[in-house]
Amino acid sequence: MTATKRKVLVVEDDKKTAELMEVYLQREGYQVLSTHDGRQALDLARDELPDLVLLDLMLPGINGMELCRLLREESGVPIIMVTARSTEMDKLKGLDLGADDYVTKPFSPRELMARVRAVLRRTVDEQIHRGPSQVAWDDRLHIDFAKHQVSVQGQPVHLTPTEFRLLATLIREPGRVFSRGQLIEKVLGFGFEGSDRTIDVHILNLRRKIEPDPNRPIYVKSVYGMGYKFGG
Numbered sequence: 001m002t003a004t005k006r007k008v009l010v011v012e013d014d015k016k017t018a019e020l021m022e023v024y025l026q027r028e029g030y031q032v033l034s035t036h037d038g039r040q041a042l043d044l045a046r047d048e049l050p051d052l053v054l055l056d057l058m059l060p061g062i063n064g065m066e067l068c069r070l071l072r073e074e075s076g077v078p079i080i081m082v083t084a085r086s087t088e089m090d091k092l093k094g095l096d097l098g099a100d101d102y103v104t105k106p107f108s109p110r111e112l113m114a115r116v117r118a119v120l121r122r123t124v125d126e127q128i129h130r131g132p133s134q135v136a137w138d139d140r141l142h143i144d145f146a147k148h149q150v151s152v153q154g155q156p157v158h159l160t161p162t163e164f165r166l167l168a169t170l171i172r173e174p175g176r177v178f179s180r181g182q183l184i185e186k187v188l189g190f191g192f193e194g195s196d197r198t199i200d201v202h203i204l205n206l207r208r209k210i211e212p213d214p215n216r217p218i219y220v221k222s223v224y225g226m227g228y229k230f231g232g
Helices: 015-027 038-048 064-074 088-096 109-124 161-172 180-188 197-210
Strands: 007-011 031-035 052-055 079-083 101-104 134-136 141-144 149-152 155-157 220-223 227-230
Touching: 007 015, 007 038, 015 031, 015 109, 031 038, 038 052, 038 064, 052 064, 052 109, 064 079, 064 088, 079 109, 088 101, 088 197, 101 109, 109 161, 141 161, 149 197, 161 180, 161 197, 161 227, 180 197, 180 227, 197 220
Parallel strands: 007 031, 007 052, 052 079, 079 101
Antiparallel strands: 134 141, 141 149, 149 155, 220 227
């Protein structure tokens, strides 16, 4: 799959920053949609079904955090937050809402393009089809790797692309303990520069969606001092 087939929605209230993003994205062959308004961004995402959203936080209409939450309720589109708010708490909050990556301003356009390529590569071209295409772990949990779908008790469960990759990585090797560093490499990529706590946030979100009781997980289990494993 080539970049020319990918559609990127830029949601940025600063005109110069938005134009800079558009120039570099178009230069790499992406189709670009752009808006400075949160409400219009939600409508564009619903109508145009972009392959990726570059999302500022300080927006009129609907702020970026709320827009991320709304998108996550109805879509698995990859989201990269691009913002001047750079504290660890801001990053963790964005990831907790379902963002796939977080880039702080001022940023290098080349670095941003590398992040775009990496996120799209992970979500579209990842080698997730190795082994069985479907796994019915028990009567309750079922995962379809080919369709990127998860169901719990026969009902579809919406996972973000990062949550799906995390579940897929763990369930492929049940009982194996993965360290946070290993999960970051497998799920977020070697270029990820966030803290280990990022994986903890995604684990908590995943548990909320698939566990009977997130406080007493039966699927995604913590191994004290080591990391996480599936089942066992």
